[in-house]
Amino acid sequence: xIRRATPADIGTILRFILELAEFEKLAHMVVATEEILTQSLxxxxxxxxxxxxxxxxxxxGFCIYFYNFSTFLGRPGIYIEDIYVTxxxxxxxxxxxxxxxxxxxxxxxxxxxxxxxxxNWNQRAIDFYTRxxxxxxxxxxxxxxxxxxxxxxxxxxxxx
Numbered sequence: 001x002i003r004r005a006t007p008a009d010i011g012t013i014l015r016f017i018l019e020l021a022e023f024e025k026l027a028h029m030v031v032a033t034e035e036i037l038t039q040s041l042x043x044x045x046x047x048x049x050x051x052x053x054x055x056x057x058x059x060x061g062f063c064i065y066f067y068n069f070s071t072f073l074g075r076p077g078i079y080i081e082d083i084y085v086t087x088x089x090x091x092x093x094x095x096x097x098x099x100x101x102x103x104x105x106x107x108x109x110x111x112x113x114x115x116x117x118x119x120n121w122n123q124r125a126i127d128f129y130t131r132x133x134x135x136x137x138x139x140x141x142x143x144x145x146x147x148x149x150x151x152x153x154x155x156x157x158x159x160x
Contacts, residue, residue: 001053001054001055002051002052002053002054002063002097002098002101003051003052003054004049004050004051004052005041005049005050005051005052005062006042007038007042009050009052009059009062010034010037010038010041011034012052012059012062013037013041013050013052013062013064014032014033014034014037016059016061016062016084016086017030017032017037017062017082017084018030019084019086020082020084023084024119024122041064047066048064048065048066048081049064049065049066050062050063050064051063051065051098051101053085053089053094053097053098055089055092055094060085060086060088060089060094061083061084061085061086061089061094061095061098062082062083062084063080063082063083063084063098063101063102064080064081064082065078065079065080065081065102066078066079066081067079067111068115070112070113073112073113074112075110075111075112076109076110076111076112077106077111077112077113077114077115078102078105078106078111078113078114078115079115079116080098080102080114080115080116081116083095083098083099083116095128096132099114099132102114115137117142
């Protein structure tokens with residue numbers, strides 16, 4: 001079963017984030033806390049949404065997504081930040097359930113696309129996404145500004 005997460009799921013979501021970060025060899029980058037996640041997912045100005053997969057009443061995975069916008073399509077899209085299924089529940093269809101849920105949501109809300117990133121070395125995920133009909137966007141390079149560079153870029157400026 002896929003359901004919307006509630007504030008009571010924050011501890012589970014953080015645990016899953018940490019497990020995912022370990023798997024991706026990126027645990028050193030996690031700074032999220034239960035407080036940060038509560039504000040980001042359930043606060044007055046929440047910018048992201050969370051789903052929980054359950055098997056026999058136990059949380060078995062999570063998905064974080066948010067809306068973006070395509071100027072070329074003139075429509076919003078759904079961006080999947082993370083999908084994670086516990087190792088013991090993998091290959092039982094939960095990942096596909098997350099994608100089906102979000103594809104139905106995107107269709108219902110007239111979104112133009114569903115998109116996400118995958119680490120180049122995660123061949124198992126790449127194979128799964130290919131079976132779903134996803135296509136790699138090899139002609140694009142991802143850029144990011146974060147940390148001190150983001151702070152420096154955000155220095156107050158007068159805007160006319």
